[in-house]
Amino acid sequence: MAEIIVPELAESITEGTVAQWLKQPGESVEKGEFIVELETDKVNVEIISEEAGIVQEHLAAEGDTVQVGQVIAIVGSGSGAPAAAPSAPAPVAETVQKVEAAPVATVATEEANGSDRTIASPAARKLAREKGIDLAAVSPVDPMGRVRVQDVEAHGTAPKAQPAATAPKAAAVVEDGRVTREKMTRRRQTIAKRLLEVKQSTAMLTTFNEIDMTNVMALRSRKKDQFFEQNDVRLGFMSFFTKAVVAALKKYPYVNAEIDGDEIILKNFYDIGVAISTDGGLVVPNVVDADRKNFAEIEGTIVELAKKARDNKLTIADMTGGSFTITNGGVFGSLMSTPIMNGTQVGILGMHTIQKRPVAIGNNVEIRPMMYVALSYDHRVIDGKDSVGFLKMVKELIENPEDLLLGS
Incomplete structure (x- = not known):
């Protein structure tokens, strides 16, 4: 036998x-x-x-x-x-x-x-x-x-x-026709367990800022057709935010770290997790070596990972080893949220829906497309100065997207 x-x-x-x-x-x-x-x-x-x-x-x-x-x-x-x-x-x-x-x-x-x-x-x-x-x-x-x-x-x-x-x-x-009881799937059990562990084992705080999306939306509008013709992939906002995050992580390395016992591990790589929602729960595959990829390569990788998620073909390698995560609740209409960190990572950036709001521009009030962003972080590793500085740098880079293009 x-x-x-x-x-x-x-x-x-x-x-x-x-x-x-x-x-x-x-x-x-x-x-x-x-x-x-x-x-x-x-x-x-x-x-x-x-x-x-x-x-x-x-x-x-x-x-x-x-x-x-x-x-x-x-x-x-x-x-x-x-x-x-x-x-x-x-x-x-x-x-x-x-x-x-x-x-x-x-x-x-x-x-x-x-x-x-x-x-x-x-x-x-x-x-x-x-x-x-x-x-x-x-x-x-x-x-x-x-x-x-x-x-x-x-x-x-x-x-x-x-x-x-x-x-x-x-x-x-x-x-009795009044309630429906269902057993949690293994993945849902795992998600619940890990989210609870993160909440209980970290000193998690969240800091907020808002980004004026006018310039990046205008740049995307001008370049999207040419970008698609040259790269056969659409130019989205995720490549801009990924590039901004990588630049901010390089300036604030403790946001790209994790705790191992009584040691802090500073990661010298930039594998950026991108949260993708599926019917079975949230999955976070990684854009590996995002710092070495250009805009087209980042967009192409995200499209590929999203397709693999939809087709149920993500592998363990796709979802392990990430150093920082970006989640976009804006695709579901979320105006503001406090994202929970992923696994052993010490930071996660939450994007939200773009909403036109009146804002002060100099001495005038203008209607601008604004996005709230949130950085949840582990206060055991990251101090308020670094967390605020990190999020402020992301804001400044998105509001001045030419700097991202020149830096890439």
């Missing part, structure tokens, strides 16, 4: 959740074929079978938490005779970052007609449930037969199924 063992996933990941079994007991599996998908704090990983044979037994159910090194399945010959010695931990194919299927109170027809045995990603199953589509009727593009989100979308919308009497393990539980 060959054992399917939870492999080493990443340095900081010691456990995961069985998201779905791709092979059921009694089904055959080829050597190197995916047998189970695990959900971790950051990404999903698919584990392959080291041996060809028949899946004899699952030792963990979908939804169970499993540890690195734990045996979770047995693969053997069809007759049950010994097939192979226990294998080493199966290699991991690092795949999608999970946008967790939101629990629902009804069961789609897939469970009534056997399509629960269809190999499909969790996101595809979620979409199929929402659209009332029988997964068994979906034609996958994947040569291995796995149904992806795009396959479900291409299939179209089918009639909704009637609610089943009992909700499955992953579904919400409706109590």
Whole structure:
């Protein structure tokens, strides 16, 4: 018999959740074929079978938490005779970052007609449930037969199924029709845990300023068509803010640091995290070496990371090692907020919506497009002078964007 063992996933990941079994007991599996998908704090990983044979037994159910090194399945010959010695931990194919299927109170027809045995990603199953589509009727593009989100979308919308009497393990539980109870996804649990840890383990303060966006908006308007023609990527505000942040971090290095015990680690690199909202929660992939990238390279990297987030293809490497984070609540209409720092970082910049307001320009009052910005920081490392100076420098650079262009 060959054992399917939870492999080493990443340095900081010691456990995961069985998201779905791709092979059921009694089904055959080829050597190197995916047998189970695990959900971790950051990404999903698919584990392959080291041996060809028949899946004899699952030792963990979908939804169970499993540890690195734990045996979770047995693969053997069809007759049950010994097939192979226990294998080493199966290699991991690092795949999608999970946008967790939101629990629902009804069961789609897939469970009534056997399509629960269809190999499909969790996101595809979620979409199929929402659209009332029988997964068994979906034609996958994947040569291995796995149904992806795009396959479900291409299939179209089918009639909704009637609610089943009992909700499955992953579904919400409706109590007396007045409340809906749902289990937090692993990612949501991780987000909640880490945000609470940051609040409890840091001396977090937030300082605010406002930026007159007139000049940067005018520059962007003048250059956006030429920029797109030359670089095949649109010129947004994020490249300006990323460049301004990098310049400010170089002047105020303690904002680009972290605490390790009784030591402060000053980072001499500038991997800027960009917060991206997904259906499964907030993810923060990094623009690596942002100081070495020009405007087009920064914009292109952000577009690529956002697409990977939407397609559930972010990797652990995309989201580890950042030194500072930028989050833009303005895309949702937020006027002002106090962002919470990301992981071990000691600073995060919050951007907000651009709103026209009357402001004093000299002795006159003019209507200007204004944006509130916020810097949340760890007061154990960063003093008020540095935090205010950092945010003021970002403000000045955005209000004088030519300085950013010359500096890049």
